[in-house]
Each structure stands twice: as C-alpha cells, then as structure tokens.
Amino acid sequence: MLQILLYVFIGIIAIQLFYYLIVFGKFAFAKAQKITPKRIPISVIVCAKNEEENVKKFIPLLAEQNYSDYEIVLIDDASSDETLEIFEAFQRKYSNIKLVKVKNNEAFWGNKKFALTLGIKAASKEYLLFTDADCYPTSKDWILNMSAQFTMHKTIVLGYGAYEKIKGSFLNKIIRFETMLTATQYFSWAKMGKPYMGVGRNLAYKREEFFRVNGFIDHMNVRSGDDDLFINQAAKARNTTVCYTPDSFTVSEPKQNWKDWFKQKRRHVSTAKLYKGFDKFQLTLYYFSQLSFLLLAILLLAFQFQWMIVGGLVIFRYLSAWITLGYAAGKLKEKDVIYWFPVIEIILIFTQLNVFLTNLVSKPVHWK
Known part of the structure; x- marks a missing residue:
C-alpha cells in the first residue's frame, strides 16, 4: 500500500510542478x-x-x-x-x-x-x-x-x-x-x-x-x-x-x-461553482494536488517509507513553488509575504476546506 501511495505522491508532485513551473511561470517569469x-x-x-x-x-x-x-x-x-x-x-x-x-x-x-x-x-x-x-x-x-x-x-x-x-x-x-x-x-x-x-x-x-x-x-x-x-x-x-x-x-x-475574512472568503468562493467546466476542473485539480501533497508527504514521512526519495521530492516541490511565487510576488510588490509561504500555504489549504464545507450547509451574505 505504501508503495502505491508513493507512486500517487509522485503523480501529485508532477501536477504541482505543472502548475508552478509551466502555468504560473507564464506570469512569474515574464518580462517586466x-x-x-x-x-x-x-x-x-x-x-x-x-x-x-x-x-x-x-x-x-x-x-x-x-x-x-x-x-x-x-x-x-x-x-x-x-x-x-x-x-x-x-x-x-x-x-x-x-x-x-x-x-x-x-x-x-x-x-x-x-x-x-x-x-x-x-x-x-x-x-x-x-x-x-x-x-x-x-x-x-x-x-x-x-x-x-x-x-x-x-x-x-x-x-x-x-x-x-x-x-x-x-x-x-x-x-x-x-x-x-x-x-x-x-x-x-x-x-x-x-x-x-x-x-x-x-x-x-x-x-x-x-x-x-x-x-x-x-x-x-x-x-x-x-x-x-x-x-x-x-x-x-x-x-x-x-x-x-x-x-x-x-x-x-x-x-x-479572522471572522470577517472568513465571511469574505465564503462570498468569493461561492461563485466558482458557476465557472465554465475547464475552469472549475483546473481550480479543483490545483487545490486537490495541494491537499494531497501535504497529506501524503506527512503519511509517507511518518512511516519513513523511502524517506530519502520522499524528502527529496518535498524539498524540490517547495523550492520550485517558492522560486516561482517569489518572482510573481516581486512583480506584484508583495515580496515580504513569500518568506512565510510554507506556513501560509497550510493555513490556506485547511481554510479553503472549511469554507467549502461551510458553504454546503449555509449561504454566505453578499452586497450590503
């Protein structure tokens, strides 16, 4: 089972690298x-x-x-x-x-x-x-x-x-x-x-x-x-x-x-379900790959299964994401936030999950 999870983990890493290096790189590495x-x-x-x-x-x-x-x-x-x-x-x-x-x-x-x-x-x-x-x-x-x-x-x-x-x-x-x-x-x-x-x-x-x-x-x-x-x-x-x-x-x-920000997040997320099919797919795939990467990395490292390979993949993924988002943050004059990337990413992953579950049971409040 752990061997299968390792293959899945490698696939998730490939998806993440596609987003960070190929898709996000289109903006991050573009000329001024x-x-x-x-x-x-x-x-x-x-x-x-x-x-x-x-x-x-x-x-x-x-x-x-x-x-x-x-x-x-x-x-x-x-x-x-x-x-x-x-x-x-x-x-x-x-x-x-x-x-x-x-x-x-x-x-x-x-x-x-x-x-x-x-x-x-x-x-x-x-x-x-x-x-x-x-x-x-x-x-x-x-x-x-x-x-x-x-x-x-x-x-x-x-x-x-x-x-x-x-x-x-x-x-x-x-x-x-x-x-x-x-x-x-x-x-x-x-x-x-x-x-x-x-x-x-x-x-x-x-x-x-x-x-x-x-x-x-x-x-x-x-x-x-x-x-x-x-x-x-x-x-x-x-x-x-x-x-x-x-x-x-x-x-x-x-x-x-946090309460007001969470309400704002709920409003913003509530419209995404009405996007075109491809747009919903790519956004869902990106979020799924983020969540899966985090959970699988914790699981595989906890069991110390092929820990050198897993650890190397984790480091490579973080470096790739950090560099790409660092260039993007520089273009948008937000460089100071990039130092907190690993911590903020984890918070956002579980906040988004909370927003999704909360929106399933109640509707967010909109225009004043």
Whole structure:
C-alpha cells in the first residue's frame, strides 16, 4: 500500500510542478511590462453602498488622475448613510463626475449588478475602468497604465487589486499572500489563453463586451460575481490581456479579524461553482494536488517509507513553488509575504476546506 501511495505522491508532485513551473511561470517569469500610453476616452465606474468614509478619502484620488479624457461615474446604490450627499458635493466640485442614483427596486433589491448596469448605461465613454468604493489607485497614472493595454482586439484588461500592509499582523500576510496567489493564477491562465476571472477592484473592458453577453443577465440572481462571473463568461484568448505595471495597481483596506475574512472568503468562493467546466476542473485539480501533497508527504514521512526519495521530492516541490511565487510576488510588490509561504500555504489549504464545507450547509451574505 505504501508503495502505491508513493507512486500517487509522485503523480501529485508532477501536477504541482505543472502548475508552478509551466502555468504560473507564464506570469512569474515574464518580462517586466512596458506601456505605450494611449489617449483612449475612459469612464471610471465606482459603485457604492453605505461607503461615506471611504468615498470621502478615495474619490479625490480618482479625480486627480493624470489623464486627459476621462469621466468618473459614481453610482449610489440606495445608500442609507451620507454617501449620496458626498457624491453630490463631488459632482459640484469636479466637472467630469457623473452621478447615478439607484433607488431600491423590488425585483433587484440590494443587487450590485443592477446598480452597475445602470452605471454602465450612463457612461458616455466606450472604454470602462472599474474599481470599488473602498479602493484607491497607487499612482496618478493608474488610468494611463490600464488603458495602455487596450488594442483593437484586446478589449478586456485584468488588473491587480492589492490590500494594504498592516505591520505586525499575520492575518494581513495571509490575506495578501492569497491575493497575490489568486492574481498569479488568473494572470497566468490569461497569458495561456484561458482567462477565467478578474477582480472588480481593478478591471477594464470595452462596453461592447458587456452588451455582447447581455451584461449580467445570465447570473443576475447570483448576488456576487459582477467581476469574476462576467469575465468567466466574456473573456476569451483573443480579447483579453493583463496589466501588472506597479502604477496600475489599486489598494483597498483588508479585513482585520479572522471572522470577517472568513465571511469574505465564503462570498468569493461561492461563485466558482458557476465557472465554465475547464475552469472549475483546473481550480479543483490545483487545490486537490495541494491537499494531497501535504497529506501524503506527512503519511509517507511518518512511516519513513523511502524517506530519502520522499524528502527529496518535498524539498524540490517547495523550492520550485517558492522560486516561482517569489518572482510573481516581486512583480506584484508583495515580496515580504513569500518568506512565510510554507506556513501560509497550510493555513490556506485547511481554510479553503472549511469554507467549502461551510458553504454546503449555509449561504454566505453578499452586497450590503
């Protein structure tokens, strides 16, 4: 039996190396990205619900971008706080701000996709750039960098949405590592011609892509997924590219306790079951290989069965993963989290298992 498990373990190692060296290597070992600025008219779209504190801080950063032809479409999704009043004040201050007021609708109560649809229809520019109300760009050249990736054929741009660093917080390292790993996955698969998701914190596409797939209509009943489900449906090898220049990043405040982070994880994971068949398969295979690697390594080493071979394979796998993710983390300015890779990986493996089991018995809470 142990001999059979060793063969299975070798197969799992081969799967892991395929992901880390071949798939993730597509992004990790890619050359630094250079941009050729384009003056494409851009509509920056921000949807907010009860975000008065965040919009006070971050909307001025959007209004001060070094870009000549853009508007900001602010969508107030029936907020019960002062968000709408703050938006109205910004509209009076900045001439390029357009305000969309969403009233509660019985058919789409609390549905962010309905609010976003109204904002997209109200936008006057053909190229749309999205971020969240709790996000801010890392530079005044955010629009310039993201828009530079558009071409005649590349009409969807996947960007990176980072989280703020909190000194002394191990949870913060876990969150940022997972965010870096997720970005490495969707950037890499996009480079391989198999784009499957993006994040609404930093995402751009031409408006025709939205209407080509009838917007969010196929998953309007699913509260989350205005970013990943839309990209999973609309993105193809021919129309999708990525942007990972440091000036193209956005940043948002991370969760600061385990309970809130776990709830957020549940929301994010709940949409993956609606991905295309191949995308669900590759994500499941990657997670299965991670879990199997860990369990089989512990079992075989516990019995000291062919321990030199097993130990060598474990070391080789960790070195390969560490190097690949180290290069990816360097591109995404997250190098400090990579030192904790072995520990964080184990925590994430069992957190994901917990999220999956919890989502089986209860539905996660979505848009405010």
